[in-house]
Amino acid sequence: MQGVNVKSEIGNLKKVILHRPGDELLNLTPSTLEELLFDDIPFLPVAQEEHDAFANILRGEGVEVVYLEDLMAEVLDAKPELRQQFLDQWIYEAGIRTDMYHDIITDYINSNYAGTKDMVMKTMAGINLQELPQKDTHLLVDMVSDRCKLVCAPMPNLYFTRDPFAMIGNGVSINRMYSVTRNRETIYGDYIFKYHPDFAGTPTYYDRNDTFHIEGGDILNINEHVLAIGISQRTEPDAIDAIAHNVFNDETSTIDTILAFNIPSSRAFMHLDTVFTQIDYDKFTIHPGIMGPLTVFEITPDGKGGTKIRERNEDLEKVLSEYVGQAVKLIPCGGGDRIAAEREQWNDGSNTLCVRPGTVVVYQRNNVTNDVLYKQGINCLEMPSAELSRGRGGPRCMSMPAWREAL
Ligand SMILES: NC(=[NH2+])NCCC[C@H](N)C(=O)O
Incomplete structure (x- = not known):
């Protein structure tokens, strides 16, 4: 069909x-x-x-x-060049606007969710700040922010x-x-x-x-x-x-x-x-x-x-x-x-x-x-x-x- x-x-x-x-x-x-x-x-x-x-x-x-998740994974498996484009878009639309967080999230996903379907499911589930590696960033926002907040909201x-x-x-x-x-x-x-x-x-x-x-x-x-x-x-x-x-x-x-x-x-x-x-x-x-x-x-x-x-x-x-x-x-x-x-x-x-x-x-x-x-x-x-x-x-x-x- x-x-x-x-x-x-x-x-x-x-x-x-x-x-x-x-x-x-x-x-x-x-x-x-x-x-x-x-x-x-x-x-x-x-x-x-x-x-x-x-x-x-x-x-x-x-x-x-x-x-839906299989169709999406099939798209990315057939065209691996779309994987990063998709991740960038997903991160941006999750409201992440700083390069630093963009990179932290990209690294986290690429090293923990290498399989395409796992990655797709993870983008659906969302990311909690606690999951991310704790960087010593010296940013005030990181020192005061609530450690259990969702960095990328779930769907x-x-x-x-x-x-x-x-x-x-x-x-x-x-x-x-x-x-x-x-x-x-x-x-x-x-x-x-x-x-x-x-x-x-x-x-x-x-x-x-x-x-x-x-x-x-x-x-x-x-x-x-x-x-x-x-x-x-x-x-x-x-x-x-x-x-x-x-x-x-x-x-x-x-x-x-x-x-x-x-x-x-x-x-x-x-x-x-x-x-x-x-x-x-x-x-x-x-x-x-x-x-x-x-x-x-x-x-x-x-x-x-x-x-x-x-x-x-x-x-x-x-x-x-x-x-x-x-x-x-x-x-x-x-x-x-x-x-x-x-x-x-x-x-x-x-x-x-x-x-x-x-x-x-x-x-x-x-x-x-x-x-x-x-x-x-x-x-x-x-x-x-x-x-x-x-x-x-x-x-x-x-x-x-x-x-x-x-x-
Ligand atoms: N076609 C529907 N009636 N969808 C119901 C969607 C329910 C969903 N919690 C929402 O508020 O969007």
């Missing part, structure tokens, strides 16, 4: 990119949780077991699972591979993230889409150096003609304008309509995929808080290289039915029970990963929502989720499909 092919949310899933959580989770501390976008500290060995169970469920369904959200880049049909958007903590995550995708033999040459619709924020959790492929993007806490309208322009002007793209859903800008609604996720030809799971009229902007090409925009104010059900091409059923998280809905929404009850129409991976802990899905005839593949859920993302957030078969 060369390149990417994702023209729906439900077509038979053939290939997916995951990241197995690693030592970056060990660098979460109570005082950094908020900044690192976690609500609690997962227990790493169990988080890894759960993640392996997720990968095995997908393999059992005939999906090829590839890991604990990397296991949410949905967000730093996102497939749009046969192309990709390399995103600029909303938060400081997530912005370095996109370096890996940038290298992979520039240099990995399986992905290089993929049309790119957004660049990590572009000005406005956009995250993959807001990008949903409805079908080969229609793309939905959330205007949210994480995604600015200007980024959607830019994507619309680039997608419409790419002759290889079949997308002729972009729907921008204006969703509340809050952490509970974080991304469009926390609000609704497609699970079958005619079924979506939804956040119960989104019922009622919603502002949706329909963006289409104006025929002169620009775009035209039509604003609509309608129920989600009506809008989705129209673009999906048949009556759709919205299944609220937690069924009708308010407390269950709130509890399970908190653990991403409506954030499922569709493997093929009507078959979805779900968190086992959302048993009320899962029962509702079973009653609707949906085949739920339940994965353990006690620890992974602490990062506030479900099976959709933890996966980036690279290939889906046509419906």
Whole structure:
């Protein structure tokens, strides 16, 4: 499979990119949780077991699972000249501006993490000041600084591979993230889409150096003609304008309509995929808080290289039915029970990963929502989720499909 092919949310899933959580989770501390976008500290060995169970469920369904860290290591193994360039960029983007620290960190990594994959994993995990050789520098900052501070911050959200880049049909958007903590995550995708033999040459619709924020959790492929993007806490309208322009002007793209859903800008609604996720030809799971009229902007090409925009104010059900091409059923998280809905929404009850129409991976802990899905005839593949859920993302957030078969 060369390149990417994702023209729906439900077509038979053939290939997916995951990241197995690693030592970056060990660098979460109570005082950094908020900044690192976690609500609690997962227990790493169990988080890894759960993640392996997720990968095995997908393999059992005939999906090829590839890991972000392996793709990145393959890039650097094939082109060793990129290793130092990557390290320099990573160190710079970690906020290191002095030559002295740049050199200390480079030496430390090169002598302790010579293997490419080890090095890649280390850049994800972060570096604590204590790990570095203690130099007698006579710099005041070294004498007074807190010995346990992180010199290079960890990237604990990397296991949410949905967000730093996102497939749009046969192309990709390399995103600029909303938060400081997530912005370095996109370096890996940038290298992979520039240099990995399986992905290089993929049309790119957004660049990590572009000005406005956009995250993959807001990008949903409805079908080969229609793309939905959330205007949210994480995604600015200007980024959607830019994507619309680039997608419409790419002759290889079949997308002729972009729907921008204006969703509340809050952490509970974080991304469009926390609000609704497609699970079958005619079924979506939804956040119960989104019922009622919603502002949706329909963006289409104006025929002169620009775009035209039509604003609509309608129920989600009506809008989705129209673009999906048949009556759709919205299944609220937690069924009708308010407390269950709130509890399970908190653990991403409506954030499922569709493997093929009507078959979805779900968190086992959302048993009320899962029962509702079973009653609707949906085949739920339940994965353990006690620890992974602490990062506030479900099976959709933890996966980036690279290939889906046509419906
Ligand atoms: N596509 C998603 N809903 N991703 C969830 C990401 C969760 C992550 N802790 C963040 O705040 O960024």
